[in-house]
Amino acid sequence: MDWPLWIYLLLSCTAFVAGFVSSIAGAGGMIVLPVLLWAGVPPLNALAVNKFQSVFGTLSSTINFFSKGHLDFKSNKLGLLCAFVAALLGTWLIQRISNNVLMSLLPWMLLLLAVYFAFSPDISDEPKPARLSNEVFNLTVGSGLGLYGGFFGPGMGSFYAAAFVRLRGLPMRMATAQTKPFVLVVNTTSMLVFIVAGYQWWDLAVLMAVMQFIGARIGSNMVIQRGVKLIKPLLIIVTFLLAIKLLWAA
Numbered sequence: 001m002d003w004p005l006w007i008y009l010l011l012s013c014t015a016f017v018a019g020f021v022s023s024i025a026g027a028g029g030m031i032v033l034p035v036l037l038w039a040g041v042p043p044l045n046a047l048a049v050n051k052f053q054s055v056f057g058t059l060s061s062t063i064n065f066f067s068k069g070h071l072d073f074k075s076n077k078l079g080l081l082c083a084f085v086a087a088l089l090g091t092w093l094i095q096r097i098s099n100n101v102l103m104s105l106l107p108w109m110l111l112l113l114a115v116y117f118a119f120s121p122d123i124s125d126e127p128k129p130a131r132l133s134n135e136v137f138n139l140t141v142g143s144g145l146g147l148y149g150g151f152f153g154p155g156m157g158s159f160y161a162a163a164f165v166r167l168r169g170l171p172m173r174m175a176t177a178q179t180k181p182f183v184l185v186v187n188t189t190s191m192l193v194f195i196v197a198g199y200q201w202w203d204l205a206v207l208m209a210v211m212q213f214i215g216a217r218i219g220s221n222m223v224i225q226r227g228v229k230l231i232k233p234l235l236i237i238v239t240f241l242l243a244i245k246l247l248w249a250a
Contacts, residue, residue, distance in 0.1 A: 032050050058187060127171050161176055
């Protein structure tokens with residue numbers, strides 16, 4: 001599109017902020033998507049651009065967490081495979097099933113999640129006893145949230161983080177890190193579907209992907225340095241605002 005320079009600057013800043021926020025609390029797509037639609041990008045192209053740039057933001061934080069020893073891929077290989085297969089199924093289902101019921105339930109689920117993050121004693125940087133074995137967790141949570149991410153997606157990173165804390169007993173800093181490969185697999189699957197379908201706007205997508213990558217790098221560094229003191233309040237705020245936004249849209 002023939003946009004003035006300030007529109008490109010606005011979209012670049014939006015991608016940077018979304019990468020920073022998403023690396024800590026998820027839901028970066030809910031920052032980017034409304035701005036793309038406001039700028040006049042058609043809905044399917046906006047979804048395609050959003051998925052593309054968010055993949056590179058998640059990739060940035062994943063690489064950063066892994067390089068600094070906060071990620072264990074081996075224990076989650078089965079879960080990542082389940083998330084990939086489930087995301088394919090979810091992407092197929094969303095084209096055939098109305099998501100009206102999910103739209104009505106999701107805001108209340110997110111509000112409950114925000115309350116959980118605010119008051120649960122489990123949200124700390126200290127490990128807790130696991131409630132599920134690694135295999136059962138990967139099969140159930142990996143598949144379930146992979147299906148949700150492919151089908152719909154808002155708040156997926158927050159749901160994964162809560163599951164790692166509650167069901168695997170991980171400290172919040174590690175749970176945030178372990179969430180990233182799952183989100184990366186699910187979003188990459190959706191991104192490839194949009195590319196094959198021909199909806200990608202490459203010049204805009206690449207520009208925003210670069211800014212997402214930088215923002216996510218800075219955000220993931222802050223997670224490593226500050227841990228739950230940074231993650232917990234931002235998770236509560238982002239989850240709450242996402243719930244209010246969905247209620248308002250409904």
